[in-house]
Amino acid sequence: MKLVCKYICLSFLISFGIIPSGQAQESPSGYLWGTKLMSVAEVESLRPQMIEGICQHFSNELKTSVKNRETHWHRNYTSSADYIKSVASNRTRIKKITGVVDERKATHELILNKSTTLEALIAKTDAYNVYSVSWQVLENVTGTGLWIEPHTTVQAQIVVVPDADQSPEELMGLNPEVPSKALFARRLAEKGCRLIIPLLIDRKDTWSGNPEIVMTNQPHREFIYRRAFEVGRHIIGYEVQKVLAAVDWFKNQSADLPVAVAGYGEGGLIALYSAAIDTRIDGTLVSGYFQEREQIWEEPIYRNVWGLLEEFGDAEIASLIAPRLLVIEACEGPQVDGPPAAKGKRRNVAAPGFLKTPSLESVQAEARRAEKVFINLGVPEKMQVVVSGNGKGLPGSKSALEKLFSGLGIENKESPAYNKITKLRHDFDSGLRMRNQFMELVRHLDKVINHSSDERKKFWDKADDTSVEQWVETTKPYRKYFHEEIIGKMPSPTQSFNPRTRLTYETPNWRGYWVKLDVWPGIIAGGILLVPKDIQPGEKRPVVVFQHGLGGRPEPLIDPNIKSAYYSFGSTLADQGYIVYTPQDPYGIENFRTIQRMANPLKKSLYSVIIGQHEQTLKWLRQLQFVDKEHFGFYGLSYGGKTAMRVPPILNNYSVVICSGDFNQWIWKTTSVDFKSSYMLVGEYEIFEFDFGNIINYSELAGLIAPKPFMVERGHMDGVAPDEWVAYEYAKVRRLYANLGISDRTTIEFFNGPHEIHGVGTLQFLDKYLKLK
Structure with missing residues (x-):
């Protein structure tokens, strides 16, 4: 059906009746009137241009985020007390976005880890004892690691946080993996410090998955991150809580002794965030660890924090530590080239991401920004930068520890050689310890997920379903919250349409045009527009926006020569007389997940862009003289169904919505470890939306579409979700529409088929509510 069309004077042909007047919207050169001709090269380059433009936009936004962050800060430097009060709201927000939201259990004592074969005292010297301990953190969540207790007067109490791939024993010299000069925990013990060294969840993939279904190559940190992110928690937050629970115990032991945290690599991150959150x-x-953070999207995904760079870089987090002591050590960082290689039958589904030693220039540049706050508070000495080996030396250098001791006001006598350490524990199963810590977080998240429905009920308690009018009015704040806090709101499109079109398809009933529109500087929207040939002068037709799924393109939706799950249903709709528009959304383009990684730290998402693209497209379509601007339907399959659940709640111009092959109990879909198609076990790492589970599910999204007609299309053999999940969640939609007195405006059609367009009941639904005559 590809066309090479040449036309002569269209007005002449129309005047003689050779071409029906309803076709006068088409130019003689094979494009729509009021648009420019889109070249073949433009059609072919539309997809890479779209992804490149969006990535470039967020790259620029990341660069300018440093300056833009200041709008979120209102620092008062009059006094330290005034300053701490002025940044209280920032401290609250860093707790929220890192998931430090659960109440900690009181930590009055440490639990000695011992058994019939293992003693809690695992090592000793003439200066201190080393114990294996655990401590209560949250309900059914403990911290575990080492407690080092000096024999003499305690100088300070310090939580020493290792990198994720270091054990507490390594930092104490009980295992030979760490060079002796990097054993800064042991050096602190030699100075007379009481220490707790917690175990962090590591980067191995040993337990990431369900052995009864499938195992994956996700690092343990990513596996926890995925589930936690969906319900407003984070692996960062869990480990900060473990550090703060240790601080609780320190304060119960000796309230007057100075308390510090010291961390390396991932432990440096946890130490920085812990001190920013807790002023004790x-x-x-x-x-x-400390450096400029604008490239965070290249780091492992378990460092992804929703909205972080909108308000916080490392310097801003450091400013929450001021006016207390902060020592930053530029040194060699952990080297992580990517997730574990998928071995055996493990699924290769982990997100890409790497770590390398922060450049000295980056450390110093970010430190200079942080120093300004300490200077303005009149305590420049409280912010110290130490360079170990030109930024590539070992952590915990002599100079760094001297700065820490000096800043804490502790006497720092030169220590003799290390006291000889005697190991008392052998044959310890460190793998079992890691598994137990990992499974504690899995089980805690089980409970959080199970309670998420109660949290959603609390959140929605002000939505009034006693009438359509009350529902529309009382759900306005929810719609705004969903847009701004869950999706991430971008400004409305700023560019003029600058429409370009090209006639590319033709059948006896309709013509198909590629369309290209400007949205924001450098960002375009595009798709295929099908225009029926029998539109009469002055007639206006309804539009169906028909949306493709993951990795998809508009072509299979309208071209009968392409076999697909869409069955070219767009062409069927056009044959029925509908104007059809099939957008090219970014998730149909290679490397689109980069967009999500770049956008999330800016409190934006893939759908922040997609909503703007749809907004601009709808505006353009509505001004076409043959379009009925009051009647737009949205019909999406699979990832297009996700779009159907996220775009119409925000853009009011869609008057009918159909979700096909996607509607389900979304929180179970994203967090289950018992369902083979759960997003916990597949490669769509971009799918997770922060705190979604406590705020909204698919029934609530349908509630934001109400009172407009809403339909679900569901194949019994669709592996996206079980029928039972879909029916369970849809029942709540049906109940809402019934309460509103509009139960005729919603329906679900089950059909005996797989993940595909069925197009029977849905066509009837469109005919009923788009008023096609």
């Missing part, structure tokens, strides 16, 4: 911490040492 007097001093902080961050080694091998």
